[in-house]
Amino acid sequence: MGFAEDHLIPLVDEGLGNSAYLLDLGDGRALAVDAGRDLRALRAAARRRRLTVAYAADTHLHADFLSGAVQLAHDAGATVLASAAGRRAFPHRGLADGDEVDLGGLHLRALATPGHTDEHLSFLLLDGGRGVGVFTGGSLIVDSAARTDLLGAERTEELARAQYHSLRRLAVLPEETAVWPTHGAGSFCSAPPGAERTTTIAAQKRTNPLLAAPDEEAFVRRLVASLGSYPAYFARLSERNRRGPTVLAGTPPLPALEAGQVKALLADGGQVVDVRPAAAFAAGHIPGAISIPLREQFATWLGWLLPDTTPLAFVVGDGQDAEEVVWQAYKIGYERLAGHLAGGMPAWRTAGGSAATTAFVTADQASDGPYLDVRQEAEYAAGHVPGALHLELGDLAEPAGHAADAPAGVVVACGHGERAMTAASLLERAGHTGVSVLAGGPAEYAAAHGMRLEAAADGGDR
Incomplete structure (x- = not known):
């Protein structure tokens, strides 16, 4: 059976901003691509179509989630497909550039696309020798490319140059080729906000600013300039994925x-x-x-x-x-x-336990005192309260120790209040008192206090 669009089921993790894919191979078997350890949605989709996962492909050693490939191999006997260069320490079929896997009518061709990681592969799906789509993982994504600084600052530019050549390689695929990335909007590996989850080669040649870069130097500058902070746990998971996550027997208990x-x-x-x-x-x-x-x-x-x-x-x-x-x-x-x-x-x-409280205030109730904005740098630069102190939420946790930089009696704010409450709890744990949290964002606060938001171009605090 050949490929049809409704054979491909994207499975989006909105929190991590990632997409896994389940491909119905047409004979009761399926291919899973970049499946995470939480397999609930994937298994539900497979049950609906009465599919058994026969193959589990990983485009790279993920830093932002543990792979579900080992679990699928254990539970369903799936063959794990991954880069031979990744040196994974569990049974898998190691692939190099140009290798093909017969899926039973459809074929999967490995394309070496380093940049996001050294061993990164994209997988071109072939139907009768014709490429119908490409699973690009953290290489070409919608209107961008995944970050290249996960292996250390000293390798960021080197990997950005590799990413340049990988994107150029993918861009020469036929324009009608579908592009199925793993990282999407909301992922700290990459993508611009509001981006679509999938695209085509033609669309990316029109809209991706990195593909529009006139040369390698401009590409590297644009990509590196777009790199913001990322979660601390990213430093641990690539190696855990190389070794292989522990196989689980059902949902672990929470006593x-x-x-x-x-x-x-x-x-x-x-x-x-x-x-x-x-x-x-x-x-x-x-x-x-x-x-x-x-x-x-x-x-x-x-x-x-x-x-x-x-x-x-x-x-x-x-x-x-x-x-x-x-x-x-x-x-x-x-x-x-x-x-x-x-x-x-x-x-x-x-049981006699003490309880603490934190002031959760609306914009008109908030004081005119120190204002701490804990949003990401890009959010802050787009518009913030004049005179605001800016510390990203991630910088308040130990061992960074930046909680000490917050002034007394501070009003903590983000976009709605959730991250601000997290920040306040970190400040309180560090000994701060008189902390209040804004139930809302900078626009509400500025309006209530007779201010106009500043953007980075206005010369406001960074």
Whole structure:
């Protein structure tokens, strides 16, 4: 059976900004590309189509999530397809540039496209010898290319030059060739906000500013200039993916803990993570707890702000899914999950535990005092409150120690309040008092205080 567009099922992780793909091969088998460790959506899609995953391909050694390929090999007998240059320490079919895999009518051709990583492959899908689409991973993505600084600052330019040649190689594919990247909008590996998840070679030749660069030097300047910060956990996962993640037997447990057990965990150096909405955390929380609301971006901030070696206990609110906490943590390699507080904050108070509060204020209630903006650099540059102090949320966590740079009595703000509440919890853990959190963003604050937002071009603080 040949390729049809409805045979390809994109599976988007909105929190990490990534896409995995499940390709129906037409004979009851499927190919999975860049599947993550949280396989719930992929398995549901396979069940709907009555498919068995026969192949699991990884375009590169991922830094932002643990691969699900080893799990698929264990559970379904899938053949893992990956770069031979990646030296993976588990059974797989190692591929080099130009190698082809017969999928049973369709073929997959490996194209060496280094840049995002050294061993990066793109996979060209062939139907009767004709290329119908290419899985580009972290090479060519929608209107950009994935970052090249994950292997250290000393190699950023070298890899950017490799990325230049990789994108040029992909750009000579027929213009009608579909482009199926892994990294997309929301990914700290790359993509500009609001970008589409998939594209074509023709569309990228029209709209991708990196492909429009007149020469290699201009390309490198543009790509390197676009690189912002990225989560701390990225430094660990490539090697874990090379070794192969531990195979899991179902959803790992998150045991119920009594208040006394949580107190003991804190005394032994553990950490409480409060996953309730920001307003619930503000109204009362365990002193020293870190607020990371359970939402799509939960894994990113967990991995950015806390080490994976610290035992974690969670405060979960009514109606929140503890299983979601587990998978968000496990997909980025956080496995030291001690459990969740049984009965939540009411049980904590009943057991005599103290509770702290944080002021959560609207723009008109916020003081005119120091204003701390914890958004990413690009967000801040696009428009911020005049005179605002800017520290990215990721810079407030230990061991960076930038929490000490925040002034007393500060109003903490982001775009809506979730990241600001996380920042406030870090400041409070570091000993700050009188911290308040803005329920809203800079536009609301500026309007309430008679200001006009500044952009970086205005000469405002950076």
